[in-house]
Amino acid sequence: MSTAVIIVAAGRGSRMGGELPKQWQLLADKPVLAHTVAAFAGMQVLVVIHPDDRALAEALGVPLVMGGATRDASVLAGLRALEGSGVTRVLIHDGARPLVSRALVDRLVAALEVHDGAAPALAVTDALWRGADGLVAGTVDRAGLYRAQTPQAFRFQPILAAHLAHPGGSLDDVQVARDAGLDVAIVEGDDSNLKLTFPGDFARAEAILRGRDMDVRLGNGYDVHAFCDGDHVWLCGVRVPHSRGLLGHSDADVGMHALTDAIYGALAEGDIGRHFPPSDPQWKGAASHIFLAHAIALARSRGYALGNCDVTLVCERPKIGPHAIEMQSELARIMAVDVGRVSVKATTSERLGFTGREEGIAAIATATLVRA
Numbered sequence: 574m575s576t577a578v579i580i581v582a583a584g585r586g587s588r589m590g591g592e593l594p595k596q597w598q599l600l601a602d603k604p605v606l607a608h609t610v611a612a613f614a615g616m617q618v619l620v621v622i623h624p625d626d627r628a629l630a631e632a633l634g635v636p637l638v639m640g641g642a643t644r645d646a647s648v649l650a651g652l653r654a655l656e657g658s659g660v661t662r663v664l665i666h667d668g669a670r671p672l673v674s675r676a677l678v679d680r681l682v683a684a685l686e687v688h689d690g691a692a693p694a695l696a697v698t699d700a701l702w703r704g705a706d707g708l709v710a711g712t713v714d715r716a717g718l719y720r721a722q723t724p725q726a727f728r729f730q731p732i733l734a735a736h737l738a739h740p741g742g743s744l745d746d747v748q749v750a751r752d753a754g755l756d757v758a759i760v761e762g763d764d765s766n767l768k769l770t771f772p773g774d775f776a777r778a779e780a781i782l783r784g785r786d787m788d789v790r791l792g793n794g795y796d797v798h799a800f801c802d803g804d805h806v807w808l809c810g811v812r813v814p815h816s817r818g819l820l821g822h823s824d825a826d827v828g829m830h831a832l833t834d835a836i837y838g839a840l841a842e843g844d845i846g847r848h849f850p851p852s853d854p855q856w857k858g859a860a861s862h863i864f865l866a867h868a869i870a871l872a873r874s875r876g877y878a879l880g881n882c883d884v885t886l887v888c889e890r891p892k893i894g895p896h897a898i899e900m901q902s903e904l905a906r907i908m909a910v911d912v913g914r915v916s917v918k919a920t921t922s923e924r925l926g927f928t929g930r931e932e933g934i935a936a937i938a939t940a941t942l943v944r945a
Contacts (some may be wrong), residue, residue, distance in 0.1 A: 576682060577617040577660040578724065579651035582606050582630075582668030583640025585623070593767050596668040597629050601782050603771060608671035608782075610635055613664075613678070617655060620668070621647045645743050649736045655729065663732060665746045666724035669769045672781055673724060680760045681726035689755035690727040692747050693762035694719035721745060722762045732753055743858035760789050788944035790877065793846075794834030798825040799933040806891065806934070809884060809917055810862055810907060815891045819934065822851040826861035826915070828884050831938035832904065833861070835882065836868040839942045840875060851860035860905045869908045879908060883916040887928050887935040893919030 582596045591598055596606040610618060610633050619636040630637050638654045640647030648665055655663065662685050666673065677693055684691030697720060700712035727748045732746065735753035743749045747757050765781045770917060803818020819825035834844045836931040842848070845864050849856045869879065884904070886893050894901075897917045905912040922928045928935055 575617070575658075575660050575915070576662040576664065577619070577655055577658070577729075578664045578666060578670050579614045579648065579655070580606070580609055580613075580618060580620045580666050581640070581644060581647050581651070582609075582626075583621050583623040583647045584644065584669075591772075594623070597626065598775070600671060600769075600775060601779050602640055604629070605671050606630075606668050607633060608665070609668050609673070612671065612673045612675075613666075616678075617660070619651060621651045643741060645736065645739065645741055645746075645749065648749075649744060650731075651732045652736055656733070659738040660729050662726065662730045664724035664726045664917075665732075667768060670723055670766055671769070672763075673768060673776060674763055674766070677763050677766060678724065681724060684758045684760050685726055685728060688729050688758040690725065690747065690750045690757035691760050692725040692745075693722040693766065694759050695722070695762040695764060696720075714791040719759060720762070721747065722766050722768075725750075725757075727755070764900075788877075789880070790839040790942040792835040792838030792840070792940050792942070794831040794836075794838060794938045794940075795936070796827045796834065797927075797933055797935045798827045798830075799927075800931065803813055807861065808893070808896070808934075809888060810903035811896050811900045813891050813896055823849075823859045823864075824861050825858060827859040827901070827934050827936040828886050828902070828938070829865050831936035832884050832940065833864045833868045835938040835940035836865075836872055836879075836942070837874070838845050839940055840868075840872060840877070842868075842871065865904070865907050869910075876944055877942040878944075879910050879914055881914045881916070882940040884918070884936060884938045884940060886917070887922055888919065888933075889921050889924070889929060889931050919934040 585594050597604050600608055619638055620630060620642040621638045622630045622631060624639050638650050641650055681691045697715045697718040701715050702709045703711040727750060732750060735749050735755060739749045739752060750757050769778060798819040798821050800817040801820040806813050806815050806819045807824045807826040830845060837844055848867060849864055900917040901915045902912055905915045927933055
């Protein structure tokens with residue numbers, strides 16, 4: 574069975590105010606209607622628009638249909654445009670509801686297996702009053718009452734026939750369907766699927782979008798390098814004088830290696846060895862800032878920023894404390910982040926294990942990446 578989506582966006586939205594109809598006003602830097610179309614990505618979509626909006630609508634990249642003077646006339650124009658296309662199910666959606674979820678769409682489509690139509694709704698939970706002249710004039714029993722939403726889903730041929738036979742003036746497509754004798758199931762709606770009607774609705778919609786876009790990733794890294802002959806070690810980008818050096822294919826900066834692996838881990842990109850194979854001679858003796866800079870650049874290319882990172886060096890000697898602030902600053906410089914997002918600290922292993930025997934240094938690092 575084939576499903577199409579008709580997005581109705583021919584209205585003028587006078588209650589919203591502003592120079593443009595609400596579907597063309599910006600929400601999180603994009604027109605409301607662009608968000609609505611994106612919610613149905615991968616589905617067959619057509620948008621019913623006002624003739625005056627053609628220039629704006631062409632940027633949406635989907636088929637356009639000119640709407641009528643009323644909402645039901647616009648819906649009928651969309652339905653007629655789908656005739657003969659092989660569509661068997663249709664979802665009819667308000668362009669001013671940009672936050673519809675794919676889970677809600679799935680619930681509607683599933684309901685069409687056994688019903689002529691299906692529509693999302695939320696049960697009324699607040700007390701309902703009638704008012705007159707600014708005073709409460711009565712109450713209404715809320716039992717069995719629902720707040721209707723879109724998209725409203727139907728089998729295509731029955732809803733087309735229902736609209737063709739309807740005299741007009743319907744509140745929504747469910748009314749058209751019921752007037753034609755079709756059964757319409759109520760499916761669970763979504764509180765975030767709000768219809769933008771008043772200016773304050775934009776602030777709420779932007780908050781919901783920010784919550785949906787939040788993507789936090791956590792990675793950790795661990796590295797060890799053994800001591801060897803030398804007179805210094807590189808730790809977190811700082812040359813630290815010591816009676817021994819660290820053995821490694823590159824400069825053996827154990828702290829920076831652990832941090833680099835933590836960033837790669839947060840991206841599900843393996844470790845340093847995947848990107849800079851030790852079998853490749855060009856990386857022999859390489860400065861580890863090359864690896865760290867590559868990891869953070871990769872994160873940024875994927876749309877992530879460093880939330881914070883924490884590096885712990887495990888060794889008896891050299892003493893890290895006198896160099897920790899310089900290490901913190903150097904890591905921040907390499908990654909081009911605020912120094913307050915970088916932590917460097919040290920601990921000993923209480924003379925236990927290989928670090929306790931001063932055979933080498935270990936490092937543990939954690940990095941948090943946040944969708945920018």
